[in-house]
Amino acid sequence: MKVVILLGAPGAGKGTQAPLLANRLGVPIVATGDLFRSAVRDGTPLGLEARRYMDAGQLVPDDITVRLLLDRLGRADAHGGVVLDGFPRTAVQAAALDEALAERGERVSAAVLIDVPEDEVMRRMSGRWICRAAGHPYHAVFSPPHTPGVCDIDGSELYQRADDEPDTVRARMAQQLGALADVIAHYRTAGVLLSVDGLQGIDDVAAAIDAALVEAGLADAVESEDVR
Numbered sequence: 122m123k124v125v126i127l128l129g130a131p132g133a134g135k136g137t138q139a140p141l142l143a144n145r146l147g148v149p150i151v152a153t154g155d156l157f158r159s160a161v162r163d164g165t166p167l168g169l170e171a172r173r174y175m176d177a178g179q180l181v182p183d184d185i186t187v188r189l190l191l192d193r194l195g196r197a198d199a200h201g202g203v204v205l206d207g208f209p210r211t212a213v214q215a216a217a218l219d220e221a222l223a224e225r226g227e228r229v230s231a232a233v234l235i236d237v238p239e240d241e242v243m244r245r246m247s248g249r250w251i252c253r254a255a256g257h258p259y260h261a262v263f264s265p266p267h268t269p270g271v272c273d274i275d276g277s278e279l280y281q282r283a284d285d286e287p288d289t290v291r292a293r294m295a296q297q298l299g300a301l302a303d304v305i306a307h308y309r310t311a312g313v314l315l316s317v318d319g320l321q322g323i324d325d326v327a328a329a330i331d332a333a334l335v336e337a338g339l340a341d342a343v344e345s346e347d348v349r
């Protein structure tokens with residue numbers, strides 16, 4: 122069973138790469154949000170337990186999340202493995218996952234990191250601007266207006282919501298990036314970290330992930346035109 126963890130900071134492009142990676146490995150993506158929602162919907166005992174915490178606005182405890190993950194790994198479509206997206210988020214969760222997998226004679230095959238430097242994460246996450254008149258969205262890097270500070274469509278002023286201001290983004294990111302660094306260190310120590318340069322274009326990131334999987338023996342080399 123291939124258990125592959127996808128790691129990356131917000132804005133690193135995990136959402137784009139996750140389906141490509143899952144497709145390449147022939148396994149489903151398991152995102153923890155979906156896991157909670159389906160367990161709650163199915164009304165399983167674990168789902169009901171998870172729901173108590175969600176209803177109270179609390180984080181679902183790690184042991185419940187890990188048990189939900191193990192249940193998911195036992196389903197037919199996951200017999201070849203899974204790509205985990207959104208878990209583990211902390212080193213404690215990573216250790217809990219290792220332990221639970223070890224009890225089944227399994228282990229994490231690889232942790233694929235889409236590596237984007239912290240200042241670039243800030244640039245990507247704090248570049249959102251919207252117009253006063255209609256909320257038309259712009260991004261300082263990815264979709265800048267023709268004239269700085271002015272909406273292309275209606276000519277109204279562009280502004281940043283408090284949530285999108287650099288200082289607010291920096292504060293919000295600090296904790297998340299710290300936890301991510303711990304998870305990266307965990308898998309580096311375990312010898313399963315595959316790091317790819319996240320500053321490249323989408324296709325090049327996908328190709329780099331592919332090459333890393335082949336080198337790690339997790340995927341067979343294919344003709345370049347068949348990769349995507």
Ligand SMILES: [Zn+2]
Nearest residue numbers: 252257272275
């Ligand atoms: Zn506008």
